[in-house]
Amino acid sequence: MAELEQGRIVKVAGPLVVAEGLRHSRMYDLVRVGDQGLMGEIIEMRADRASIQVYEETEGLGPGDVVVSTGAPLSVELGPGMMGAVYDGVQRPLDALREQAGAFLTRGVNAPGLDREARWTFRATVDAGQRVEGGDVIGIVQENEVIALRIMVPPGLGGRITEIASGTYTVTDPVGTLVDDDGGEHPLLLMQTWPVRIPRPYRRKLSLAEPLVTGTRVIDTFFPLLMGGAACIPGPFGAGKTVTQHQIAKWSNAEVVVFIGCGERGNEMTDVLMEFPELTDPYSGQPLMRRTVLVANTSNMPVAAREASVYTGITMAEFFRDMGYNVVLQADSTSRWAEAMREISGRLEEMPGEEGFPAYLGTRLAAFYERAGKVATLGAPLDEKPEADERQGSVSVVGSVSPPGGDLSEPVVQNTLRVVKVFWALEDRLAYERHFPAINWLVSYSLYLDKITPYWRETVSEEYRQRRDTCMEILQRESELAEISRLVGVEALSPEEQIIMETAKSIREDFLQQNAFRDDDQFTSLATQDRLLRLILLFHEKAIQAHADGAPLKEIFSAPVRERIARAKYSTEDQADVFSQIESDIETQLVADGGEAGEI
Numbered sequence: 001m002a003e004l005e006q007g008r009i010v011k012v013a014g015p016l017v018v019a020e021g022l023r024h025s026r027m028y029d030l031v032r033v034g035d036q037g038l039m040g041e042i043i044e045m046r047a048d049r050a051s052i053q054v055y056e057e058t059e060g061l062g063p064g065d066v067v068v069s070t071g072a073p074l075s076v077e078l079g080p081g082m083m084g085a086v087y088d089g090v091q092r093p094l095d096a097l098r099e100q101a102g103a104f105l106t107r108g109v110n111a112p113g114l115d116r117e118a119r120w121t122f123r124a125t126v127d128a129g130q131r132v133e134g135g136d137v138i139g140i141v142q143e144n145e146v147i148a149l150r151i152m153v154p155p156g157l158g159g160r161i162t163e164i165a166s167g168t169y170t171v172t173d174p175v176g177t178l179v180d181d182d183g184g185e186h187p188l189l190l191m192q193t194w195p196v197r198i199p200r201p202y203r204r205k206l207s208l209a210e211p212l213v214t215g216t217r218v219i220d221t222f223f224p225l226l227m228g229g230a231a232c233i234p235g236p237f238g239a240g241k242t243v244t245q246h247q248i249a250k251w252s253n254a255e256v257v258v259f260i261g262c263g264e265r266g267n268e269m270t271d272v273l274m275e276f277p278e279l280t281d282p283y284s285g286q287p288l289m290r291r292t293v294l295v296a297n298t299s300n301m302p303v304a305a306r307e308a309s310v311y312t313g314i315t316m317a318e319f320f321r322d323m324g325y326n327v328v329l330q331a332d333s334t335s336r337w338a339e340a341m342r343e344i345s346g347r348l349e350e351m352p353g354e355e356g357f358p359a360y361l362g363t364r365l366a367a368f369y370e371r372a373g374k375v376a377t378l379g380a381p382l383d384e385k386p387e388a389d390e391r392q393g394s395v396s397v398v399g400s401v402s403p404p405g406g407d408l409s410e411p412v413v414q415n416t417l418r419v420v421k422v423f424w425a426l427e428d429r430l431a432y433e434r435h436f437p438a439i440n441w442l443v444s445y446s447l448y449l450d451k452i453t454p455y456w457r458e459t460v461s462e463e464y465r466q467r468r469d470t471c472m473e474i475l476q477r478e479s480e481l482a483e484i485s486r487l488v489g490v491e492a493l494s495p496e497e498q499i500i501m502e503t504a505k506s507i508r509e510d511f512l513q514q515n516a517f518r519d520d521d522q523f524t525s526l527a528t529q530d531r532l533l534r535l536i537l538l539f540h541e542k543a544i545q546a547h548a549d550g551a552p553l554k555e556i557f558s559a560p561v562r563e564r565i566a567r568a569k570y571s572t573e574d575q576a577d578v579f580s581q582i583e584s585d586i587e588t589q590l591v592a593d594g595g596e597a598g599e600i
């Protein structure tokens with residue numbers, strides 16, 4: 001047990017408190033400040049002088065007030081009860097805060113991350129006498145209808161289980177006992193703790209190969225994210241960051257969602273607190289919260305808690321990864337996190353870097369995004385997948401950025417782009433034009449394209465990649481031709497160029513545009529995305545041919561089948577015949593038949 005060392009405050013500066021007399025404390029130790037025991041964390045140590053960021057309002061604190069070090073770093077509790085929970089940045093459940101304090105935000109409230117009263121049904125999957133190591137699964141708690149928690153031996157622990165029993169337990173009741181090689185006895189609990197600033201250990205990183213399928217066409221087809229990868233989604237005010245992130249949370253093929261919301265406006269609750277609990281999980285029909293953990297920072301919460309929240313969130317995500325789940329973690333918006341860093345750095349009187357952000361902004365962002373990944377976890381393979389020789393899990397990370405004025409050259413965007421491989425650039429011009437998702441297809445990119453192609457070939461089609469590239473070229477050609485046509489009119493373009501312009505328009509309207517609020521448009525499977533491209537490109541090809549055979553452009557462009565192409569995106573997989581019907585209509589309608597009646 002660490003010494004509970006005491007110090008005294010010498011200075012208070014906003015969220016930052018300086019205390020002396022903490023000779024034995026270390027960086028990142030958690031401390032209790034003042035009579036109310038406010039939570040704080042040491043973020044700078046000089047001899048016995050500690051600078052402490054306090055996670056609660058520091059009003060009323062003053063020189064001479066006592067500071068007690070807990071001798072342990074800021075940690076989260078991991079175990080049953082996290083699903084559906086809404087936490088603040090240091091994992092205090094907002095419900096419990098509200099209940100205990102009456103008001104929404106009071107100080108000195110000590111609420112554990114996991115409910116101490118709740119009882120969980122634990123089914124042991126190992127027997128007494130068995131040897132286990134860190135990461136091994138010892139049993140299952142079915143947390144709710146949707147998700148089962150695999151209860152694991154904490155990393156670093158190993159030995160022989162001397163007793164274990166299925167039954168009903170609270171998170172602090174021992175479910176069994178483990179004796180390590182030195183004879184030390186350790187109770188086995190449903191919960192474990194982990195310091196948030198230290199990545200949870202795994203066996204090794206794996207290379208990424210499968211997509212994080214989102215059902216959002218512009219993302220999946222044009223700028224795909226891999227399971228275990230990281231993406232940045234910058235966008236000005238109201239361009240669609242939150243809607244895009246909610247879509248990913250709802251529809252992606254990750255099993256667990258961790259959402260970190262950093263509030264923007266006044267004393268308002270974040271979008272997260274209001275909207276997220278309303279979302280329905282399309283796969284289970286249950287509330288999405290059944291497999292979601294929310295970390296919410298409203299803008300009236302102290303900046304230090306906001307700074308901590310991304311670490312709290314990603315540590316939770318890693319915990320589910322370690323169970324063998326694919327997790328998607330989203331942070332909205334990371335700009336608020338960076339601003340918290342800037343404020344605290346300013347209080348520490350550190351040398352400011354670009355735009356007042358601390359010089360370590362880039363390092364911190366990189367360290368955060370590098371916690372994304374697909375890994376071979378600690379522990380034995382899962383019983384459910386006996387054919388696998390290791391357990392695999394992943395954390396995919398999507399961070400939104402709200403750069404002032406939508407300026408993509410500002411430091412948070414730039415430093416994020418240095419680490420992530422996918423960039424979805426939201427643009428207010430497109431949002432004004434009601435082209436949603438307002439992701440600019442000429443600026444955005446995914447560096448995962450080549451990695452994903454073999455997967456596409458195997459599971460979607462041989463031609464999907466080629467079709468995607470062809471469409472991208474057509475869109476690029478459109479932007480060049482748009483310049484010319486603005487100057488001299490569309491008619492000045494050659495017929496081939498005019499066909500390109502029409503096809504590009506079709507790609508934009510019939511494929512890229514996707515209404516997140518329309519049930520039949522929210523999600524498109526990869527197979528259907530490919531099918532749509534095939535349709536659009538078939539029209540393109542037949543248009544060129546028909547024109548070469550003498551059909552006038554005007555008639556080609558007004559062929560009745562175009563209406564059906566435009567509606568094809570609302571079709572589902574089991575309507576495959578819809579696609580073949582449209583394809584055959586294209587074939588019959590786009591022929592130059594020497595002026596015969598009927599078709600062109």
Ligand SMILES: Nc1ncnc2c1ncn2[C@@H]1O[C@H](COP(=O)(O)OP(=O)(O)OP(=O)(O)O)[C@@H](O)[C@H]1O
Nearest residue numbers: 236237238239240241242243436437514515516517
């Ligand atoms: N895919 C979409 N489909 C339909 N409408 C959309 C879509 N994306 C965004 N919108 C529209 O744009 C509005 C603003 O989107 P959103 O709240 O996601 O923006 P934001 O970038 O998060 O804004 P803020 O900077 O205020 O957080 C939405 O309320 C919605 O009307």
Ligand SMILES: [Mg+2]
Nearest residue numbers: 241242243271
């Ligand atoms: Mg938003």
